[in-house]
Amino acid sequence: MASRYGTLRDIPLEEEVVPGTMLCAGCGGALLVRIFEKMLGPGAITINAAGCMSLLSVFPYTPFKSSWFYIAMASAPAAAQGVRDALDILIDRKRIEREDDLKVLVLTGDGAASGIGLQATSGAIHRGLDFYYLAYDNEGYSNTGFQASESSPFASSTKTTPPTDLAEGSILQKKDLFEIWRAHKPPYVATISPAYIGDMMHKIEKAGRMSGPKLFIAHSPCPPGWGIDSDKVIRIARLAVETGIWPLKEAINGEVTHTIIHKKRRPVEEYLGTQERFAHLFRPARNERIIRQMQQNTDDYWNAVLK
Amino acid sequence: MINVSLHGRGGQGIKTASHIIGTAAFLSGSYVQDQPLYGAERRGAPISAYVRISRQPILERGTIENPSLQVISDDSLLESAADNPLEKIRESTVVLINTSLTKSDLASKYSLKNPLIVFDLAKFDPEIISRPTLGIAVAAATCRTLEMDFDLVRQSMIKELSGIHLDKDDIAMSIDLAKRVYDMVTHGETVMEVSGIRESGIFEMKFHNPAVSTCSITATGNSMLRERGRWSGFQPIIDYERCTKCMICYVYCPDSAYTFDSKGYPVVNYDACKGCNICQTECPVKVITLVKRNKT
Amino acid sequence: MRELLTGNGAVAAAVRLCNVEYIPAYPITPQTEIIETLSRWISEKTMNARFVTYDSEHSMVTGAGAASLTGVRTFTATSSQGLLYAFEMLYNVAGWRAPIVLANVSRALAAPITLEPDHNDVLAARDSGFVQIHAETCQEVLDSVIMAYRIAEDDRVRLPVIVNLDGFYLSYTREPVDVPEGQEVSKFLPEYKPTFGYLNARNPVSMGVSVLDSSAYSYFKYQMHLASLNAMGVHDQVSAEFERIFGRKYDVTDEYMLDDADYVVVMTNSFATMGKSAITRLRTEGKKVGLLRIRMVRPFPKQAIAKKLAGKKGVAVIDQNISVGSGGILYPELAGALYHTEERPKVLISFVGGLGGKKISFSEFRHIVSTLEGAAREGTPQAQSVLLFTEDNWMKVREMLKIAGKGDVNG
Numbered sequence A: 001m002a003s004r005y006g007t008l009r010d011i012p013l014e015e016e017v018v019p020g021t022m023l024c025a026g027c028g029g030a031l032l033v034r035i036f037e038k039m040l041g042p043g044a045i046t047i048n049a050a051g052c053m054s055l056l057s058v059f060p061y062t063p064f065k066s067s068w069f070y071i072a073m074a075s076a077p078a079a080a081q082g083v084r085d086a087l088d089i090l091i092d093r094k095r096i097e098r099e100d101d102l103k104v105l106v107l108t109g110d111g112a113a114s115g116i117g118l119q120a121t122s123g124a125i126h127r128g129l130d131f132y133y134l135a136y137d138n139e140g141y142s143n144t145g146f147q148a149s150e151s152s153p154f155a156s157s158t159k160t161t162p163p164t165d166l167a168e169g170s171i172l173q174k175k176d177l178f179e180i181w182r183a184h185k186p187p188y189v190a191t192i193s194p195a196y197i198g199d200m201m202h203k204i205e206k207a208g209r210m211s212g213p214k215l216f217i218a219h220s221p222c223p224p225g226w227g228i229d230s231d232k233v234i235r236i237a238r239l240a241v242e243t244g245i246w247p248l249k250e251a252i253n254g255e256v257t258h259t260i261i262h263k264k265r266r267p268v269e270e271y272l273g274t275q276e277r278f279a280h281l282f283r284p285a286r287n288e289r290i291i292r293q294m295q296q297n298t299d300d301y302w303n304a305v306l307k
Numbered sequence B: 001m002i003n004v005s006l007h008g009r010g011g012q013g014i015k016t017a018s019h020i021i022g023t024a025a026f027l028s029g030s031y032v033q034d035q036p037l038y039g040a041e042r043r044g045a046p047i048s049a050y051v052r053i054s055r056q057p058i059l060e061r062g063t064i065e066n067p068s069l070q071v072i073s074d075d076s077l078l079e080s081a082a083d084n085p086l087e088k089i090r091e092s093t094v095v096l097i098n099t100s101l102t103k104s105d106l107a108s109k110y111s112l113k114n115p116l117i118v119f120d121l122a123k124f125d126p127e128i129i130s131r132p133t134l135g136i137a138v139a140a141a142t143c144r145t146l147e148m149d150f151d152l153v154r155q156s157m158i159k160e161l162s163g164i165h166l167d168k169d170d171i172a173m174s175i176d177l178a179k180r181v182y183d184m185v186t187h188g189e190t191v192m193e194v195s196g197i198r199e200s201g202i203f204e205m206k207f208h209n210p211a212v213s214t215c216s217i218t219a220t221g222n223s224m225l226r227e228r229g230r231w232s233g234f235q236p237i238i239d240y241e242r243c244t245k246c247m248i249c250y251v252y253c254p255d256s257a258y259t260f261d262s263k264g265y266p267v268v269n270y271d272a273c274k275g276c277n278i279c280q281t282e283c284p285v286k287v288i289t290l291v292k293r294n295k296t
Numbered sequence C: 001m002r003e004l005l006t007g008n009g010a011v012a013a014a015v016r017l018c019n020v021e022y023i024p025a026y027p028i029t030p031q032t033e034i035i036e037t038l039s040r041w042i043s044e045k046t047m048n049a050r051f052v053t054y055d056s057e058h059s060m061v062t063g064a065g066a067a068s069l070t071g072v073r074t075f076t077a078t079s080s081q082g083l084l085y086a087f088e089m090l091y092n093v094a095g096w097r098a099p100i101v102l103a104n105v106s107r108a109l110a111a112p113i114t115l116e117p118d119h120n121d122v123l124a125a126r127d128s129g130f131v132q133i134h135a136e137t138c139q140e141v142l143d144s145v146i147m148a149y150r151i152a153e154d155d156r157v158r159l160p161v162i163v164n165l166d167g168f169y170l171s172y173t174r175e176p177v178d179v180p181e182g183q184e185v186s187k188f189l190p191e192y193k194p195t196f197g198y199l200n201a202r203n204p205v206s207m208g209v210s211v212l213d214s215s216a217y218s219y220f221k222y223q224m225h226l227a228s229l230n231a232m233g234v235h236d237q238v239s240a241e242f243e244r245i246f247g248r249k250y251d252v253t254d255e256y257m258l259d260d261a262d263y264v265v266v267m268t269n270s271f272a273t274m275g276k277s278a279i280t281r282l283r284t285e286g287k288k289v290g291l292l293r294i295r296m297v298r299p300f301p302k303q304a305i306a307k308k309l310a311g312k313k314g315v316a317v318i319d320q321n322i323s324v325g326s327g328g329i330l331y332p333e334l335a336g337a338l339y340h341t342e343e344r345p346k347v348l349i350s351f352v353g354g355l356g357g358k359k360i361s362f363s364e365f366r367h368i369v370s371t372l373e374g375a376a377r378e379g380t381p382q383a384q385s386v387l388l389f390t391e392d393n394w395m396k397v398r399e400m401l402k403i404a405g406k407g408d409v410n411g
C-alpha cells in the first residue's frame, strides 16, 4: 500500500504534545514521543510507566492534548488491557460512540520494557491486545540518575557500573528485547531511530493497518546519561545506525526485514568515541580488546543478516 | 543561624556548590546542614539547594523559608513564572546574584529593596564558566559574602571535588577559578539571621466532589503556563535569506518549539525553546546561529 | 431463591446479579472457585461480561482500575499472597478513585506458607484507601458485594471496596443463602454511569499524574480520607434501602447479647460465629457476656464502636492477625476509639488467636472472659497481647518438632 509519508515534509503538522515539559533539553525520548503522538493523532491515550517520560505531566500541568495515564513501572501493558477491553465493551453495548474510541499507546523506558514490566508485556502480547508500545531505549535507568538497566550496552559506564581497573563498565550484554518480543510472534515489532524519522513514520503507518500488538523499540539518546552535548543527539543516533550498532528492522508476524542497510558500515568506535559513557575505552589508554570485541559483535550480527 | 538558599539550574553544579559551602562552614567549626532539593528536575530546569550554618546545634529541617542569603546562579531565573527565587525572599534577605546588570538596574527592574551583591561571571572565559563549573564559582562568591576565609574554601573544595572524582589538575584549575571569583566579589552587606515565623491559620478541610479531588488534569496542553524556555542562555536565530524551508529544524526539535509562518518559513517559539541546539546542528545549510539570550 | 451456596459461590452469584461487565482474574487458593464459576457462566452465556486472565495480581488490579476508569463495572478477586503481590496497585486504584469491588478470600501469609485464614492479608491493605467490609456468613458475603457497588460508585465515596470472607470457613463452606431476583437487584443497583473523568476520546484527561507539591499531595490524600469517612453514612443509607427491598439489615457493626453484657468480646469475620456459640454457653453458666463484631473495618466506625461499648466492665479484642512486634492490629484502633468516651470500659485486653485458621476453642473463650473478670477486679490488665493457644495445641506442635528433627522441646 502506498505511503502518505513520501518525504519528511509529509509529517503531520499538528502537535499533540505541546512545549513546556520538565524533560532535559535535547531529550531523545521527548522527540520520539512527539513524533509518535503526531502519527497517532488526536484520540490516543498514552499509558506511561514510571520513568523519565512519566514526568511529562506533573500536576497541574500536562503537555498532552489527548489522554494520558501514569501507571506503576511494572504494569503499563496491563492498564492498556483494562482500557482497551473496557472501550470494546462500551462500544459493543453502544454505551459510547465510535468517535469516543481511543488508540492505546504504552510508553515506557527500557528499564520497564526489558526488566520490571516484561512479564506484563509478555502477557499483553500473548493475549493479542490491540495496542502500540513505544519503548524509548536510553539504555539505563535515566529517571533515577542513570544506573545500569538490562538494556545497558556491554562496556558502557553507568552510575552502578562505573569503569574501574577491573571491569570495563557493564560486563553484561544488552538484553535483546526485539528478539524477546518477536518470539511472541506479534503482528508488528520494529526498531526505530530519531535520526530516521521517515523510516519511523513508515513503520508507524504500516503498523496502524494491523490489529494486535504493535511494538516499537526506539534508540533514545540521553544527554546527561550518555555524557553527550544535547545538540549531538541526532548525529549520535545516526551514527548508531551507520555503524550498525542500532539496526533498523521490522518483523511482521515474526518475519524479520532490515529497513535500512548501510553496505559500508562505519567503525563502531566512531559511535563509541562520541560519548562519555564509553570514554574509558579510549582514555587514559585505548582498550583495544573491548573495542575490537564490540566491532566483532556488530560484524557478526550483520554478516548473519547479509548472508 | 544563617540560612543560605541557592538557586540555579540542573547541571550547573548547584548541589556541589552547597556542599562546598557546607564543608567550608563545617571546617570553621560551625554546625551545618546542607541539602539539595531533589525533584523531577532535569538538566536546565530550576533547582535549589540549602545550607544552614550555626554556632549552636541546628533545630530545623527541610527547605529554607527564611533565607539570610539568597544566591541566584543565573539571572534568567528571575524571569521564571513558577520558580522565581525572588518570591522566596524576606525584607532583610541579602541577594547575591550572577548577572551582567548593575545593582541599581537590577533593583529598579525587579523593584528590589533588599541588600544586593552582584557578580558577573560572563566576564570569565565561557569555557571555564560553562556548566557545571558554574557551581564552583557560585560557591566561592557565597563564601566570600559569608566572610569565610579562602583557605577554608580551598580545603573544602579539595575534599568535595575529589569526592566527585575530579582529578588533581581539574581541582587545581577549579581552585584557581574560585579564587578569582572570591576576589572579584565585593562584600559589604552583612548576612544576618532572618526571623522564620510566618503565621497562617489552620484550614479546616471539607469533603470535595471526587471530580475535583481526584488527582487528574482535565485541562489539556497547559504546560506552556509553566516556565520552560530560558533554560539556556542561548537562542537559535534563523537567517531567512538563506533558509531553504526544508523543515529539518522543525522535525528534530524535541520540544515542539517550531511553527511555520504563512510563507512556510520556520519560526521559533522562544518561550518553548530549551536551547538544545539540535536545530542548529542539523540544519543542512547552516543558517541557524546561536545568540546569547537578550537580557532585557 | 434459597439455595445452598459456598462463600465463593455467593460472591460469584452477587457479581452476576450486579451486572458486572469486566472481570480481570488470576487464580489463587482459596479464591479460584469464584473466577472459575464466573468464567463458566460467561462461556455458557448466562452472564454477559468479559473475563480476562492476566499475568499476575499486580497486572490484574491495574487492569481492573483502568477498566473501571474507562467506564465499565469491574470486579476482581484474590487472596493472601495475591493481595500482597498487587499491593502497590491497591494504593493506586484507590488514589485513582476507581470504584471496583475486590473480593479477598482471607488466607494467612507466608512465611511459613499455609492455606487457612487469618487477616494479616486484608489488614495489610487497611491504609490503602479501599473501603473494607468483612463478612461472617455466606449470606452476608452475597449481600455485601451488592451493597459494595452502591457504596463504591456513590460520588460521596468513590473509592474501591474490598469484601472480605474467610478462606475455607466461608469460601468452601455451603450454607443456605437467599439469592435475590435479578430485577430486584437492578432496581437497587442502577447501571454504572461514572460522573467524571473518563477515559475516552472526547474528554481528554491526564490520570494518575504525579504531584510534586506536598500541599497538593496532602489535599488529594486527605480528600480520600474524607470520602472514606462518608462511606459510613452512605453505608447506613444503602443498608436501609437494602433492607426495604430484600428484608435483611446490616449495620457497620453486628452485635450478639450485647445490651446487658458486662463483658464483651470483639471479633471480625467468620470466627465470630464460634464466638457467638461460646457466648451462648457462657450465658448459661451465668456470665453476663456479649459479642461485638466489626463489619466495616474501613472506614473504622469509631463512634459506633464507642457507643456500643460504653459502660461495659471489660472488653477483649480478639485479633485474628498479628502485627509482629506490636500484637493485635485492631486492638490499638479500638483503644483509640474508646479513649475519650466518658463511660469507657475499665479494661481493654488484647488477644491474638485464630492464626493460620487455628480454631478458637470454648476453653479459650472461657479463659478470655475470666481474664477480663480478673483484670476488672484487680485493675491490672496485661500490657502485651495474650496468645490464644492451648496445651493441646502445644503438644501437637511439640510432636511435630520432634519429627522434624528438632529434638524434644520443653514448653
Ligand code: SF4
Binding pocket: A023, A024, A026, A027, A028, A029, A030, A052, A138, A142, A143, A221, A222, A223, A224, A225, B042, B043
Ligand atoms: S535523563 Fe535522559 S531520558 Fe531522561 S529526560 Fe533527560 S535526556 Fe530524557
Ligand code: SF4
Binding pocket: B238, B242, B243, B244, B245, B246, B247, B248, B249, B250, B266, B282, B283, B284, B285, B286, B287, B288
Ligand atoms: S533546517 Fe535550516 S534550512 Fe531547513 S528549514 Fe530549518 S532553518 Fe531553514
Ligand code: SF4
Binding pocket: A026, B236, B252, B253, B254, B255, B256, B257, B258, B268, B272, B273, B274, B275, B276, B277, B278, B279, B280
Ligand atoms: S534549540 Fe532545541 S529546543 Fe530550541 S528550537 Fe532548536 S531544537 Fe528546539
